Amino acid sequence: MLEIRDLHASVAGQPILKGLNLTVKPGEVHAIMGPNGSGKSTLANVLAGRDNYEITGGEALFDGKSLADLEPEERAQLGLFLAFQYPVEIPGVSNMEFLKAALEATRAAQGKEEWDSVTLLRKAREACKQVDLDPQFLKRGVNEGFSGGEKKRNEIMQMLLMEPKLALLDETDSGLDIDALQTVAKGVNSLRGPERGIVLVTHYQRLLDYIVPDFVHVLSGGKIIKSGGKELALELEQHGYGWLTGGQNGDNGKEDQTA
Amino acid sequence: MSGDTALNLPEDLKTRALHNARQATPVEALAPLRQDALAALEGAAFPGRKTEAWKYTSLYALTDGHLTARAEGAAPADLPTLSDYRLVIVNGRLDEDRTALPEGVSLGRAARRLEGLTTPFAFYNGAALDDAVTLEVAANTDVAAPIQVLHVAAGDAPSHCNVRLEVNLGTGSRLTLIEQYLARGPVLTNAVTAIQAADNAHLTHYRLQADAGDSLHIGTLLFQQTGVSRIDSYQLMAGSRLRRNDVRAFLDKSGAELNMQGVFVARDRSHIDNQLCVEHRVPDCTSNQVYRGLAGEKGRAVLNGRIHIHPGAKGTLAELSNKNLLLNAGAEIDTKPELEIYNDDVKCAHGATVGQLDALQQFYLQSRGIDAAEAKRMLSLGFVNELIMGLPDQAVADWAQPWLAAELGGRPGADEEAA
Ligand SMILES: Nc1ncnc2c1ncn2[C@@H]1O[C@H](COP(=O)(O)OP(=O)(O)OP(=O)(O)O)[C@@H](O)[C@H]1O
Ligand SMILES: [Mg+2]
Numbered sequence: 249m250l251e252i253r254d255l256h257a258s259v260a261g262q263p264i265l266k267g268l269n270l271t272v273k274p275g276e277v278h279a280i281m282g283p284n285g286s287g288k289s290t291l292a293n294v295l296a297g298r299d300n301y302e303i304t305g306g307e308a309l310f311d312g313k314s315l316a317d318l319e320p321e322e323r324a325q326l327g328l329f330l331a332f333q334y335p336v337e338i339p340g341v342s343n344m345e346f347l348k349a350a351l352e353a354t355r356a357a358q359g360k361e362e363w364d365s366v367t368l369l370r371k372a373r374e375a376c377k378q379v380d381l382d383p384q385f386l387k388r389g390v391n392e393g394f395s396g397g398e399k400k401r402n403e404i405m406q407m408l409l410m411e412p413k414l415a416l417l418d419e420t421d422s423g424l425d426i427d428a429l430q431t432v433a434k435g436v437n438s439l440r441g442p443e444r445g446i447v448l449v450t451h452y453q454r455l456l457d458y459i460v461p462d463f464v465h466v467l468s469g470g471k472i473i474k475s476g477g478k479e480l481a482l483e484l485e486q487h488g489y490g491w492l493t494g495g496q497n498g499d500n501g502k503e504d505q506t507a
Numbered sequence: 508m509s510g511d512t513a514l515n516l517p518e519d520l521k522t523r524a525l526h527n528a529r530q531a532t533p534v535e536a537l538a539p540l541r542q543d544a545l546a547a548l549e550g551a552a553f554p555g556r557k558t559e560a561w562k563y564t565s566l567y568a569l570t571d572g573h574l575t576a577r578a579e580g581a582a583p584a585d586l587p588t589l590s591d592y593r594l595v596i597v598n599g600r601l602d603e604d605r606t607a608l609p610e611g612v613s614l615g616r617a618a619r620r621l622e623g624l625t626t627p628f629a630f631y632n633g634a635a636l637d638d639a640v641t642l643e644v645a646a647n648t649d650v651a652a653p654i655q656v657l658h659v660a661a662g663d664a665p666s667h668c669n670v671r672l673e674v675n676l677g678t679g680s681r682l683t684l685i686e687q688y689l690a691r692g693p694v695l696t697n698a699v700t701a702i703q704a705a706d707n708a709h710l711t712h713y714r715l716q717a718d719a720g721d722s723l724h725i726g727t728l729l730f731q732q733t734g735v736s737r738i739d740s741y742q743l744m745a746g747s748r749l750r751r752n753d754v755r756a757f758l759d760k761s762g763a764e765l766n767m768q769g770v771f772v773a774r775d776r777s778h779i780d781n782q783l784c785v786e787h788r789v790p791d792c793t794s795n796q797v798y799r800g801l802a803g804e805k806g807r808a809v810l811n812g813r814i815h816i817h818p819g820a821k822g823t824l825a826e827l828s829n830k831n832l833l834l835n836a837g838a839e840i841d842t843k844p845e846l847e848i849y850n851d852d853v854k855c856a857h858g859a860t861v862g863q864l865d866a867l868q869q870f871y872l873q874s875r876g877i878d879a880a881e882a883k884r885m886l887s888l889g890f891v892n893e894l895i896m897g898l899p900d901q902a903v904a905d906w907a908q909p910w911l912a913a914e915l916g917g918r919p920g921a922d923e924e925a926a
């Protein structure tokens with residue numbers, strides 16, 4: 249469902265992704281790990297269609313359609329969902345109003361039946377419960393004044409309601425306490441199915457104890473430099489990235505400064 | 508129109524205004540005001556291009572000849588009902604058949620207020636009135652329900668009307684007043700509302716301006732807090748071909764409190780100019796102003812917030828905040844706080860900003876399937892929502908939500924949803 253070939257992308261004119269390849273098939277769970285600044289969030293943002301994140305080479309296909317040709321909302325309507333590393337606060341727009349607009353737009357585009365307000369409210373409350381978020385949060389401004397962990401749970405709550413085909417979770421585990429990590433993992437697992445793909449960006453092996461991936465990739469310097477099964481994550485936990493990056497730690501694979 | 512006409516416009520307007528005032532049919536109850544206002548008009552100059560207070564607002568639209576004819580159109584049949592008690596004023600004249608007032612409020616027709624008014628349009632209003640409405644709220648009356656005053660203006664050709672409302676709140680009285688302006692057609696509403704509050708009076712005031720886009724409005728809203736009183740004024744305003752709102756408030760007794768909140772929206776080619784002036788003339792008064800403005804397409808919005816703290820007005824607390832949102836590059840918003848403080852013992856805070864929609868917020872909404880136009884609308888609404896949510900009267904809030912949704916480029920069906 250996701251086919252990324254030799255993807256090059258820049259952020260604000262700066263090249264960040266440099267020939268990235270990744271294939272996600274329905275039913276698969278992929279984990280992407282990698283040093284800070286290696287381009288993981290860039291990849292997620294490029295796929296979701298953020299402004300200034302420009303594809304400069306290669307291609308990214310979602311269900312055969314080139315993502316580069318689509319507006320962010322069209323990608324979402326096709327079933328792509330990004331759980332943000334840093335969810336955005338929108339004061340003045342209530343969470344409920346936001347969900348209503350999002351679900352109206354995506355469900356209509358996907359030919360799913362429309363939910364009336366009673367159904368919507370019921371579903372939203374259930375989704376809140378699933379991630380241990382007080383339904384009072386539905387009335388608050390989107391992410392407004394939410395704690396770090398509450399924001400992450402709010403992302404997963406939205407994902408549960410939107411039932412995307414492909415979910416990209418960018419460090420959804422960071423900032424979650426131990427109990428919340430399990431709750432969120434349960435939420436994500438409940439969405440797992442033969443039709444769906446999930447891409448998890450994470451720094452920690454622990455999440456992968458709960459959401460067991462089919463593949464683990466290491467992203468460094470804007471490329472996938474190693475792929476393996478779930479045991480790769482354990483190896484990384486023990487040895488770090490040094491043995492893969494040849495001593496470089498993150499920094500997007502910049503040239504040696506002394507050269 | 509030739510350049511000459513524009514050049515002579517202030518003179519032309521004055522000549523026309525004086526002519527109209529002198530020709531107007533005498534009305535006995537209004538004779539003293541008309542006489543004094545005429546004298547003031549004779550000594551006044553209409554604004555031209557170099558008049559500082561009119562720097563952003565051109566009167567060029569008036570070359571269409573609005574001042575040459577009186578508006579004579581009929582009021583639309585279905586007028587919004589926001590309360591059981593109401594007054595309908597059509598083209599400046601009270602429609603007596605549609606008047607319903609609560610107990611403790613008496614209706615009069617003899618307007619008197621001239622002091623505190625400063626613009627030639629306000630003088631002209633007084634000098635050429637052919638009707639006026641005054642409301643006296645008896646001392647210690649807690650008026651049960653809001654009074655809705657509908658200022659209707661209607662006409663098919665360029666024309667104008669002079670509209671006058673004066674309200675006096677007696678000692679210890681309470682009132683909610685909803686002033687709603689509804690103009691249809693190319694009519695200039697030249698409005699004056701003057702409100703006086705005695706000791707322990709409390710007024711909740713709304714000024715709702717949802718006129719048609721081709722209408723014009725030039726008005727002064729005057730608050731005179733002669734007693735230890737409280738006024739909460741909520742002002743919701745759409746731009747139109749020309750809208751100019753002067754608000755002048757006098758805090759004249761220690762302990763008086765004034766709160767003003769406003770939302771103004773200028774879309775397409777519409778124009779709105781807010782000139783606020785709060786005068787702290789005695790010690791220990793409080794004024795708090797919060798305005799939010801939005802402009803899109805080629806809309807133009809202006810706010811000038813003057814706070815004048817006189818030498819004797821020690822212990823003054825005065826705040827003014829004006830945040831604005833530009834929806835696109837073609838729109839323009841000019842905002843300026845103007846502080847004149849003549850003593851040290853004051854607490855005064857002010858802030859004015861003009862910003863744009865946040866790209867990241869917009870991306871977040873779009874990443875959830877919401878299209879760009881709807882995302883913009885939601886963010887614009889969010890920008891002013893706090894003020895709308897804070898409206899104390901449900902009937903007004905219920906009116907305001909769909910109004911605002913429509914102003915911000917509402918989705919079809921948004922009205923029903925809010926209902
Ligand atoms: N607007 C920008 N302008 C210039 N450089 C940028 C911009 N945004 C991101 N970058 C750079 O792109 C690189 C990749 O950033 P990205 O956020 O994708 O890393 P990441 O792998 O998600 O890291 P982390 O693990 O810390 O979340 C970083 O070096 C970052 O500084
Ligand atoms: Mg990141």
